[in-house]
Each structure stands twice: as C-alpha cells, then as structure tokens.
Amino acid sequence: MAKEYEDIPGTFVFDADRSREGYHLNMFCISLRLAENREAFKADPEAYMALYPMTDAQRQAVRDRAWNGMLELGGNIYYTAKLAANDGITFQELAAKMTGMASEEYRDMMVKGGRSIEGNRSKIEWENK
C-alpha cells in the first residue's frame, strides 16, 4: 500500500505496520501507567523489561531513552510518553527532546506561535535546508 504520508518530514505515522512492530514496546510503555509497575521497573529495569518480548533494538532504545528511536521502531508517542512520565519528564519536555531543542527554547517557540508549517510540509524541503 502506498504511504504518501512517509513524505512528511520529522514524523513517524503510527500505522498498522508500526503498530505490529511496536506492539510489545508499546505494551511495556503503557504498563508504566500503573504505580505498582513503575515500582517494579525501578527496582529491576532489566527484569521488568524481560516480561515484554521486545526486540534487542527496542530494549536498547528504552535503555538509551532514544525517544525518536523508539518511534522509529514502532513506538507510539502516547505510549512512550508513559516512559517519559515515569522518568519525571513532562510531555512538553519530551517534545523538546525529540526536536533536539532545549526545553526553554522549545517553550519559547510554542509561546511565539509554534513551529511554522512553511518549510515543514515535505521531506524535500528539509533536504534542501
């Protein structure tokens, strides 16, 4: 199936393929919604991660807190945000990390009206930057 949305820059559309690939990663992340699971993860991260049959690359992305890497490996932002929350990171701080900006810089950008659509519609625009 043609995926025209793959042309959108800086974006991982969470489609059925990514959902399939990311299933166990996402189930691991969402489990951290509950306090008892957060405690178990904190007590022994490797043992807790072992409960979820993720790929080695996914496990490593979790260890590295590679926020964009997790999305590339099938993670979805609403799931990975639970891992961020577990680490005490707010949604806006997480967004800043994914864009490579400092939290203050990102917050200022939002207060000034956010990231403009101009120059951000298509991958070709990013390649020509």
Place this chain on the structure above:
Amino acid sequence: MAYVKAGVGCSHVPAIGVAMDTGITEQPYWQPVFKGFEKSRQWMKDNKPDVIFLVYNDHCTAFSAEVIPTFALGCAAEFQPADEGWGPRPVPVVKGHQKLASHIAQSVILDEFDLTIMNKMEVDHGLTVPLSVMFGDVEDEWPCPVIPLAVNVVQYPAPTGNRCYQLGKAVRRAIDSYEEDINVMVFGTGGMSHQLQAQRAGLINPEFDKRFLDLLTEDPVAGSQITHLEYMREAGSEGIELVMWHVMRGALNEKVEEVHRHYHVPASNTAVGHVILENR
C-alpha cells in the same frame, strides 16, 4: 421527542485540565486560554443540556494496543476518570445515560455503523477536559449525564472525515427517534493543529485551523472531505483528531450559526480551538 439544538467543538489538551486542577488558570500563560471560555460557561447555563453526547479519543488509557475499536459507545451507568500515570483527575465520576445510549447503539448499528459497545470503560482527559472547560469547576457531580463516543485516532487510519460526518447524521436520527423530551447537546473534541512526536513536534498551523472552523460552519460537506494526508501534513500528526468534530457537525442541522469562536496558541504543544454552533 429528544432533540439537538446545538453543538460544541473543543480541544481537550491535558495541560488545560492540569491548570484547572492546580488552580493556575489566572497565570499569564493560561489566562488567555480560559478567557475564551467565559462566554461558553454562561452559554452552558443558559442552554443547559439534559444529556451530552461527547465524541473524544482515548489516549491509550481505556484501550491499550490490545484492543483498538474505531468507534466505541459508552453504555455504562458511570465512567470513572482514569489514572493516566499521575493519579486520576480530581473530578466527579461521569454518569452515563444508559437508556438513551442503548437506544443510540441499536439505532446506529441498524443504520449500518458497526459500533463497539462499552459496558465498562474508564475515561481520560479527552473526555473530562472539555467538560471542565465548558462547565467550569464543579463540586460533587457534573451538571448532566454524558454518553461518550471514543474514536480511534491514535493508530492510522482513523475513520475518514466523511465517515465521521455520516455517523453524526446517524446519531442525530437516533436522537430524533428517542421518545423522551430531552435536550441532547453534542460535543466534538480534540485538535486543533498539533504534533507531539519526533523532530517536527510543535507544529502549529493557524491558517489551516481557521479554514477548518470556517468550513465546519459554512460548508460541512467540504470540510468532511479533508483527507488524512492533509490533516497530518498541514495540521500535524495529532491534528488528525479534528475528524471527531465532523461527528458533532453531522449531528447538527445543515444550517448552523456560529455563536462563539475562540482560538489561542499555545496550550502546551497545541493550538486551542473552540466553537459553539446553534441549529438554524
């Protein structure tokens, strides 16, 4: 018979709920967000609904990756505010309206919309934040029962704008055929432009948002034809939540009057949009 007089479109940014729950709505950052809802709260008092039919999306709270229903109708007696990882919001339990919900389920499914029926479901900020901004702070209970309709917009593809618009029409037919004489208000929530993920996070597109709101009132059929690609490209990957507003619009008359509009950037990562539409 039951009737629909008006619809509400409203963002459901979680940080708006947090601002209300922690009492910081007067801070300079939040003041302009809430200022735009002052008129709405008065309007809610003047046009008090007997029931709210509220279209929203769950954010992997009630539904994990295990189960992803495209349309899930809340038919339970009540819906507990969920713990999304920071403890449940300090807001009342949401009471359902089981008799009307089961009537809508039966009518809409025979109308060929294959809903999932939820007899037990927790509700997250997607549902409670619009209630909070429209009603203001409430004490022990919400002013009226609520029928939730959860729409999948997390895993691509969400239902199309047209499908949502047509579902809204089916919901309206169901409400119109319910024998009790009650005022049902319809909420479409989510949006507006925003992207929460990856390197393009923070995207905001006020021109798109304005055009969306204009079409919603003036040419809903054209609005319902906006493609998924256009939402994701122009309004950000999470801007696709806007399809849910078409369910609300479909439940209204062809002709509506926009009696209130509010638009502000930002609330956290998101453009806040809000309209009140009355049937004409």
